[in-house]
Amino acid sequence: MLPFAIVSLLVTVSQGCSRHSGAPDTAVESSYGSLWPLPQKVRFSSLSLKIRGSSFQIRDADESSAGPSCSLLKNSYRRYYEYIFCDGYPVVTSDESYELSVNQTYAVLKAPKVWGALRGLETFSQLLYEDEYGAKNSNLIEISDFPRFQHRGVLLDTSRHFLPIKVILANLEAMAMNKFNVFHWHIVDDPSFPYLSRTFPQLSQMKDLLTPCYSGPTPSGTFGPVNPILNTTYDFMNLLFKEISAVFPDPYVHLGGDEVDFECWKSNPDITKFMEQHSFGEDYSKLESFYIQKLLDIVTSTQKGYMIWQEVYDNGVKLKPDTLIQVWKGNQQQYQNEMAKITLSGYKTFLSSPWYLNRISYGQDWTSLYRADPHNFTGTDDQKKLVIGGEACMWGEYVDSTNLMPRMWPRASAVGERLWSAKDVTDVNDAYSRLAKHRCRMVERGIPAEPLFTSFCRHEYKGN
Amino acid sequence: MLPFAIVSLLVTVSQGCSRHSGAPDTAVESSYGSLWPLPQKVRFSSLSLKIRGSSFQIRDADESSAGPSCSLLKNSYRRYYEYIFCDGYPVVTSDESYELSVNQTYAVLKAPKVWGALRGLETFSQLLYEDEYGAKNSNLIEISDFPRFQHRGVLLDTSRHFLPIKVILANLEAMAMNKFNVFHWHIVDDPSFPYLSRTFPQLSQMKDLLTPCYSGPTPSGTFGPVNPILNTTYDFMNLLFKEISAVFPDPYVHLGGDEVDFECWKSNPDITKFMEQHSFGEDYSKLESFYIQKLLDIVTSTQKGYMIWQEVYDNGVKLKPDTLIQVWKGNQQQYQNEMAKITLSGYKTFLSSPWYLNRISYGQDWTSLYRADPHNFTGTDDQKKLVIGGEACMWGEYVDSTNLMPRMWPRASAVGERLWSAKDVTDVNDAYSRLAKHRCRMVERGIPAEPLFTSFCRHEYKGN
Numbered sequence: 001m002l003p004f005a006i007v008s009l010l011v012t013v014s015q016g017c018s019r020h021s022g023a024p025d026t027a028v029e030s031s032y033g034s035l036w037p038l039p040q041k042v043r044f045s046s047l048s049l050k051i052r053g054s055s056f057q058i059r060d061a062d063e064s065s066a067g068p069s070c071s072l073l074k075n076s077y078r079r080y081y082e083y084i085f086c087d088g089y090p091v092v093t094s095d096e097s098y099e100l101s102v103n104q105t106y107a108v109l110k111a112p113k114v115w116g117a118l119r120g121l122e123t124f125s126q127l128l129y130e131d132e133y134g135a136k137n138s139n140l141i142e143i144s145d146f147p148r149f150q151h152r153g154v155l156l157d158t159s160r161h162f163l164p165i166k167v168i169l170a171n172l173e174a175m176a177m178n179k180f181n182v183f184h185w186h187i188v189d190d191p192s193f194p195y196l197s198r199t200f201p202q203l204s205q206m207k208d209l210l211t212p213c214y215s216g217p218t219p220s221g222t223f224g225p226v227n228p229i230l231n232t233t234y235d236f237m238n239l240l241f242k243e244i245s246a247v248f249p250d251p252y253v254h255l256g257g258d259e260v261d262f263e264c265w266k267s268n269p270d271i272t273k274f275m276e277q278h279s280f281g282e283d284y285s286k287l288e289s290f291y292i293q294k295l296l297d298i299v300t301s302t303q304k305g306y307m308i309w310q311e312v313y314d315n316g317v318k319l320k321p322d323t324l325i326q327v328w329k330g331n332q333q334q335y336q337n338e339m340a341k342i343t344l345s346g347y348k349t350f351l352s353s354p355w356y357l358n359r360i361s362y363g364q365d366w367t368s369l370y371r372a373d374p375h376n377f378t379g380t381d382d383q384k385k386l387v388i389g390g391e392a393c394m395w396g397e398y399v400d401s402t403n404l405m406p407r408m409w410p411r412a413s414a415v416g417e418r419l420w421s422a423k424d425v426t427d428v429n430d431a432y433s434r435l436a437k438h439r440c441r442m443v444e445r446g447i448p449a450e451p452l453f454t455s456f457c458r459h460e461y462k463g464n
Numbered sequence: 465m466l467p468f469a470i471v472s473l474l475v476t477v478s479q480g481c482s483r484h485s486g487a488p489d490t491a492v493e494s495s496y497g498s499l500w501p502l503p504q505k506v507r508f509s510s511l512s513l514k515i516r517g518s519s520f521q522i523r524d525a526d527e528s529s530a531g532p533s534c535s536l537l538k539n540s541y542r543r544y545y546e547y548i549f550c551d552g553y554p555v556v557t558s559d560e561s562y563e564l565s566v567n568q569t570y571a572v573l574k575a576p577k578v579w580g581a582l583r584g585l586e587t588f589s590q591l592l593y594e595d596e597y598g599a600k601n602s603n604l605i606e607i608s609d610f611p612r613f614q615h616r617g618v619l620l621d622t623s624r625h626f627l628p629i630k631v632i633l634a635n636l637e638a639m640a641m642n643k644f645n646v647f648h649w650h651i652v653d654d655p656s657f658p659y660l661s662r663t664f665p666q667l668s669q670m671k672d673l674l675t676p677c678y679s680g681p682t683p684s685g686t687f688g689p690v691n692p693i694l695n696t697t698y699d700f701m702n703l704l705f706k707e708i709s710a711v712f713p714d715p716y717v718h719l720g721g722d723e724v725d726f727e728c729w730k731s732n733p734d735i736t737k738f739m740e741q742h743s744f745g746e747d748y749s750k751l752e753s754f755y756i757q758k759l760l761d762i763v764t765s766t767q768k769g770y771m772i773w774q775e776v777y778d779n780g781v782k783l784k785p786d787t788l789i790q791v792w793k794g795n796q797q798q799y800q801n802e803m804a805k806i807t808l809s810g811y812k813t814f815l816s817s818p819w820y821l822n823r824i825s826y827g828q829d830w831t832s833l834y835r836a837d838p839h840n841f842t843g844t845d846d847q848k849k850l851v852i853g854g855e856a857c858m859w860g861e862y863v864d865s866t867n868l869m870p871r872m873w874p875r876a877s878a879v880g881e882r883l884w885s886a887k888d889v890t891d892v893n894d895a896y897s898r899l900a901k902h903r904c905r906m907v908e909r910g911i912p913a914e915p916l917f918t919s920f921c922r923h924e925y926k927g928n
Contacts, residue, residue: 160918164926191918362823363862398827401925402912406867448866454624454655461865462628463927 023364024432026453032430036178036413036438038421039100039123039145047104047140061108089249090115090181092388097146100124102138119145119179126441130458149374149389151324151350152419153182154412156404159189160396167401174409174447177438178416184254184391199243200236209233211271213264224264228291229274238298245302252324253299258309260288289317296320310338319347326391328352336377343383350374351390355415357408358395364452366435367428370414375423389419409449410439487828488896490917496894500642500877500902502885503564503587503609511568511604525572553713554579554645556852561610564588566602583609583643590905594922613838615788615814615853616883617646618876620868623653624860631865638873638911641902642880648718648855663707664700673697675735677728688728692755693738702762709766716788717763722773724752753781760784774802783811790855792816800841807847814838815854819879821872822859828916830899831892834878839887853883873913874903 032038090096098111098120107124111117123145127138154175156168172183187195193204200206210223227233244253262284265271271287280286292312299306300320307324319325325347327338335353342349354372374387392415394408413435417425425431432452440457442449448461496502554560562575562584571588575581587609591602618639620632636647651659657668664670674687691697708717726748729735735751744750756776763770764784771788783789789811791802799817806813818836838851856879858872877899881889889895896916904921906913912925 161915162920162924164924166926192920359826360824361826397918398915400915401927402907403867403870403914406870443866450867451625451862451864454861456626456656460626460628462630463865 024367024428026432026436028429028433030430030433032434033127033129033139033437036126036417036434038417038425038434039143040148040422041144043142045140091251092150092182094181096179096181098123098143100141100143100145102127102141104140107138116146118176122177122179126438147179147181147420148422149350149387149419151182151389151391152180152416153184153350153389153391154180154408155184155186155352155391155393155395157186157189157394157396157399158194159186159192161400162194163396163404164401167404170405170447171408173445174405174412174442174449175416177442177445177447178409178413179420180412180416182389182391184393186254186395197240197243199239203240209236211264211268214267214269217269220267222264224268225260226291227271228265228287228294229271234294234298237295238301241298241302241304245299245304250304252305252307253302254307254326255292255295255299255312256309257288257292257312258328259311262288285315289315292317296323310342313342313347321346323347324388325349326352328356328393332372339374339377339387340379340383343379343386346386348386348388350388352393355390355392356395357392357411358397358399360407366411366414366452369411370418370428370431371426373418373423390415392416405448406450409442409447410435410452413438413442413449488831488892490896490900492893492897494894494897496898497591497593497603497901500590500881500898502881502889502898503607504612504886505608507606509604509606512601555715556614556646558645560643560645562587562607564605564607564609566591566605568604571602580610582640586641586643590902611643611645611884612886613814613851613853613883615646615855616644616880617648617814617853617855618644618872619648619650619816619855619857619859621650621653621858621860621863622658623650623656625864626658627860627868628865631868634869634911635872637909638869638876638906638913639880641906641909641911642873642877643884644876644880646853646855648857650718650859661704661707663703667704673700675728675732678731678733681733684731686728688732689724690755691735692729692751692758693735698758698762701759702765705762705766705768709763709768714768716769716771717766718771718790719756719759719763719776720773721752721756721776722792723775726752749779753779756781760787774806777806777811785810787811788852789813790816792820792857796836803838803841803851804843804847807843807850810850812850812852814852816857819854819856820859821856821875822861822863824871830875830878830916833875834882834892834895835890837882837887854879856880869912870914873906873911874899874916877902877906877913 031044032042094115095111095113096115096119098109098116100107100109100120100123102108102124109117109120109124111120120143123143127141128136129138131137154171156163156171158168175181175183195203197203209226211225211227212219213222213224214220241253265284265287275281275284275287278286278290280290289312292308296306296317296319305322305324306320307326308319310325310327310329313319313323313325325342327335327342327349329335330338330353332354335351339349339351351372351374355369357369369392374390375384392408392412394404394412399407414431417431417435436452436455439449439452440459443457443461444459446463448463495508496506558579559575559577560579560583562573562580564571564573564584564587566572566588573581573584573588575584584607587607591605592600593602595601618635620627620635622632639645639647659667661667673690675689675691676683677686677688678684705717729748729751739745739748739751742750742754744754753776756772760770760781760783769786769788770784771790772783774789774791774793777783777787777789789806791799791806791813793799794802794817796818799815803813803815815836815838819833821833833856838854839848856872856876858868858876863871878895881895881899900916900919903913903916904923907921907925908923910927912927
């Protein structure tokens, strides 16, 4: 429980209206100020308070379980938007709920866990606005809030282009401003392997691991996917995943498995022989399944859960019941069918298909990102419960530190609200009004979030 | 003439190949190193020289007409890539030609005017490359160079979003790196009027200038385009253009005239009466022409030339013979027809239709920018001579300081080479090879130019 000292002021707030078609009406003023994503329950008063920097303080309530020894919580009081980690790491099942009320004497933030207090501090910061003299104001308000989905992710890809740590950290800050809780780090891929292994320092150059491709009867000198027919491959993977499970505290590792090209395997006579021995016929997805199956067993032995791209499921690989399946393929009809199929077979899933943010187009494409919903498919309530959320993906072919942040934000913010706020929060005009202010707030906090449309911010971006 | 002290080294350079279809083959290594835009004539030697910083110098040749009193030229020797302005301003007809040769003792840069020396210094800087020990190298080379088109422009729009001076200056630097010579500054438009007039300090709020719109029989309280029926409008324009012609030394002013919305004029009873008096019927483009005609007369009296968007020509306004008409509408077939029509009627023109860089799409869209050519229409040689170049336009609806530079560069570089280099420089594989290096060079010089595709730079962008 975090109380704030406040003094009162009267303002009038008009009601928002609801329209759903086409581009948003930029004249609409949200009745929820600049809240983003919208808390689950809001009771908004027209009574507004003036908050004086000289007398304002954040302190532990008497009944708060977090005491003065929680130094990180102290730091977050100093800059209210810093994040609180008293100990441990959050997981997707962590309780992020909180209640926030601002009355004429105090702002009170109640949260069962520090993760909720963190979310509530972000929300509190969004309630403040400056009047024409620069004084900070807040309306009286009561907020009760919790995330709609557990898994609210952003994917960054460091294999196609180098991303400086500074950019990765800035992106994490922006994620917190938008109440995301999962960072999916696509560290390595074909173009480069920037993970530095302590067990295998020469990993980036280890060619023995990959399948030698053949040109007719002789090796061509090039290499394809991992060689799935050698025992040494699995000995290696065993040691590598032991290391990775120690380096990253997260309970899940993503095993990939998308877009595997079979051409090199087809060219290799040793692999052809192996295919015959295992009666795989001409079906190389069976060989892929054989490989993934062994990989899954290895990961299971490290006590980690795993996530996979939908192809692994589509190819019929045997999966642990708690496997998370990431849906990324197809148009709306196709991904809705896939979500229905996966949940019908009892697996947990989360959605990325409509949220490939690397795919840019001219105009306000955030509205289509905003309208997509992971629950919009035909299925029972039990099926819907197996949908744990979604992920905005920024693949790196055309993105590096020069353009990543403005391409990501505030477009990812649209996904952030979809995954946090209530299902019926779908008014794009109300959203536009808040999101335009939210993007200015991100800019003020040093995040180069691009504009939604013709507009200005009180404090424009100064970096370059 | 600018000599450089150099020492020699032997390397081998392979020949480039020529393919034109689809996406570029990223494996192709240009035989022209990283030159961008490609000089008109290049004789490339396989002999390479090592250049030592300790002994390298740039100095005036004995026969050079620029002496020690030219202090700006001295500054450019200190940082070779700084630009030289001994006095005066460049215009589109300025001589930008130069000859550059690197032999075993000297690099010699000959230019009739400082503008050419400026271009040659940029080219010289592009010849240098580091070997594996970080030493600077150049190949022996002979270059003879001049621009294919006079008018090589970039348009920035400061009306839809605020752009800090820092960003505008950085863009000018990038323009010089790409041998652009025209900055088309779209300072003001409907959304905002950031030009601060000394004659009319309250200009941004002067509502009397605009047409009062009507809702039925009464004024609605909103305003439309400039009111063309009042003498006070033209008195005002006369004073404003006098000021503008003094503030900007450029010989041309762009008068706009695109996308004028007639709805407000139609609603106003005074304008309806004026239309009747002048027998304009229902044709509001005649009223627009009436207005533009008076505006052109005013600008003519300031001794400036003028440019206009193609609609003004399309609407049949009487134009001075030296008017420049900017073509921006339509698909390839349509803009080629327009270029043919304009030049057939004897007017000078330049092209923007294929180069609206604000229109983004996923993938390597620089190749289509690169393939467009202002001379590709059906017409005589005399008609082609009336085509003075082109302009890359970055309209500001979705662009501000957070995303302008990476969206502009290196996409505008594709236009830069099309407008500078010879007509037959069209090999996208050769271009990809040089442009990828050129964008890394821009990044090294502090310009956040975005990547063309999966790649890395020796020095990645560090800003944020």
